[in-house]
Amino acid sequence: MKEWTKQYGKVYGIYEGLIKVLVVSDLDMLQELFIKKFDYFHGRKNLVLQGDVDNDDRVHVFEARGLRWKRLRALSNPTFSSSALKKIHGTVEDSALELVRLLSPQADRGAFNIHVYYQELTMDIICRIALGQRTTNFFNNPLVNFVSNLFMRSMRWPPFLFGHLIPPARPFIKWTFLKIARLFGLSGSKIYEIATDAVHLRLKQREEDSKRGIEPGEPADFIDLFIDAVSDEKIEDGSDFSKSELHITKRLTTPEIIAQCFVFLLAGFDTTANSLAYASYLLAKHPEKQKRLIQEVDEYCKGETIEYETLGKLKYMDCVAKEALRLYPLAAFASSRTCMKDTTLGDIEIEKETTVVADVWTIHRDKTIWGADAEEFVPERWENPSNRHIMSWFPFGAGPRTCIGMRLAYMEEKLALAHILKRFEIVAGPETEKELQLLGSTTVSPESVTIHLKRRE
Numbered sequence: 001m002k003e004w005t006k007q008y009g010k011v012y013g014i015y016e017g018l019i020k021v022l023v024v025s026d027l028d029m030l031q032e033l034f035i036k037k038f039d040y041f042h043g044r045k046n047l048v049l050q051g052d053v054d055n056d057d058r059v060h061v062f063e064a065r066g067l068r069w070k071r072l073r074a075l076s077n078p079t080f081s082s083s084a085l086k087k088i089h090g091t092v093e094d095s096a097l098e099l100v101r102l103l104s105p106q107a108d109r110g111a112f113n114i115h116v117y118y119q120e121l122t123m124d125i126i127c128r129i130a131l132g133q134r135t136t137n138f139f140n141n142p143l144v145n146f147v148s149n150l151f152m153r154s155m156r157w158p159p160f161l162f163g164h165l166i167p168p169a170r171p172f173i174k175w176t177f178l179k180i181a182r183l184f185g186l187s188g189s190k191i192y193e194i195a196t197d198a199v200h201l202r203l204k205q206r207e208e209d210s211k212r213g214i215e216p217g218e219p220a221d222f223i224d225l226f227i228d229a230v231s232d233e234k235i236e237d238g239s240d241f242s243k244s245e246l247h248i249t250k251r252l253t254t255p256e257i258i259a260q261c262f263v264f265l266l267a268g269f270d271t272t273a274n275s276l277a278y279a280s281y282l283l284a285k286h287p288e289k290q291k292r293l294i295q296e297v298d299e300y301c302k303g304e305t306i307e308y309e310t311l312g313k314l315k316y317m318d319c320v321a322k323e324a325l326r327l328y329p330l331a332a333f334a335s336s337r338t339c340m341k342d343t344t345l346g347d348i349e350i351e352k353e354t355t356v357v358a359d360v361w362t363i364h365r366d367k368t369i370w371g372a373d374a375e376e377f378v379p380e381r382w383e384n385p386s387n388r389h390i391m392s393w394f395p396f397g398a399g400p401r402t403c404i405g406m407r408l409a410y411m412e413e414k415l416a417l418a419h420i421l422k423r424f425e426i427v428a429g430p431e432t433e434k435e436l437q438l439l440g441s442t443t444v445s446p447e448s449v450t451i452h453l454k455r456r457e
């Protein structure tokens with residue numbers, strides 16, 4: 001896409017099979033798309049194996065649209081509020097400390113790929129906070145392989161390609177794919193099975209508790225939160241959104257709870273592991289920036305554990321995380337919208353069903369926005385408030401549908417990096433990649449991040 005943008009400019013159209021796709025890197029048009037005209041563009045680009053998101057039983061917040069999206073989003077928001085994050089901070093930190101314990105034998109030895117450790121970390125955390133896993137389970141969790149296989153699957157894989165080319169064939173492709181996946185135990189069906197079993201087990205447990213007169217206690221994880229979820233937000237039929245059949249019940253149905261757990265498992269794993277891997281790579285390549293970060297960590301994180309409130313004081317850490325996401329906006333594919341009724345963007349007429357995608361990679365490295373050092377890692381550029389355009393940096397998307405897990409991702413990233421840097425320096429060696437090899441289709445992952453760990457005195 002970056003190459004095409006260079007050739008065709010800030011706005012151009014392509015066909016993905018029968019679907020019209022507009023690729024945009026004009027900042028005002030993107031502000032219109034994501035924020036000002038959200039009512040016209042509340043759907044996200046359809047995934048190939050998605051089915052009918054307005055009527056299927058098992059739909060999650062990432063794929064839903066219209067009133068159903070509003071309801072799922074309103075019911076999911078409390079899961080990521082500050083008070084909810086404070087409650088899971090201890091669990092996240094426990095997994096981060098286990099990571100540090102497992103990394104310890106690697107210190108002062110040869111080079112190794114730290115990305116696989118981050119994948120174990122983020123899967124451990126999401127399984128504990130979303131799926132009821134009780135303790136840490138590093139290097140023993142089959143979901144790490146299942147989910148990474150799913151993310152690495154190329155969009156040119158024949159069932160995906162066929163689905164792109166002929167959208168009306170998607171329900172059939174989805175049905176066939178799910179049958180085959182179940183028969184051969186493919187990753188997608190395994191993940192759904194694990195999420196389904198976890199939700200059913202909890203519902204059964206709740207039923208038995210209620211028969212014995214035991215009241216549900218504090219929610220243990222997302223499953224509990226979703227079972228209890230009732231939205232205060234008033235959502236009515238007849239709003240401006242899609243008029244297709246609406247699911248206006250305020251509670252989540254069991255298939256929706258399963259779908260929600262499934263999507264949080266996917267969205268919470270790869271994204272955060274990749275952002276930690278990119279940040280580590282950049283810190284290894286820029287020891288002077290790392291030194292400054294270590295000074296900050298030493299100043300604020302003196303004890304064995306790091307309080308939730310302390311994370312807010314790590315200002316340079318914020319700059320490092322933001323700058324790494326500027327250079328590697330790993331989930332840019334999700335920053336897309338589908339036009340729900342005919343309208344205009346700028347002076348271009350857009351027909352219903354057209355997909356609009358943002359070329360985030362081009363914008364994040366555009367010299368006219370970021371200056372001559374746009375390709376460089378300069379966390380300091382985030383220190384002073386600037387009057388950059390609101391759409392010049394959006395690794396988490398923008399507008400009402402922006403990433404729901406952003407604050408959780410930052411909390412994980414800060415806790416993990418702070419605990420690592422309290423004990424080790426991340427050092428580049430001759431084996432460290434000169435340029436990262438970038439892979440994947442739904443998210444962009446580094447093939448490997450090969451570094452050394454040096455124990456601090």
Ligand code: HEM
Pocket residue numbers: 044061062063073263264265267268269271272275329330331332334335336394395396397398399400401402403404405406408409
């Ligand atoms: C560094 C880490 C992450 C990045 C870069 C990232 C990026 C994104 C992006 C670009 C979007 C699309 C936003 C839009 O369309 O405007 C998105 C949506 C979403 N993300 Fe994340 N994400 C991250 C971590 C997480 C985590 C940890 C979770 C949950 C555990 C999560 C759950 C979701 C969900 C559910 C949506 C769909 C929201 C909706 O449609 O209402 N993400 N994310």
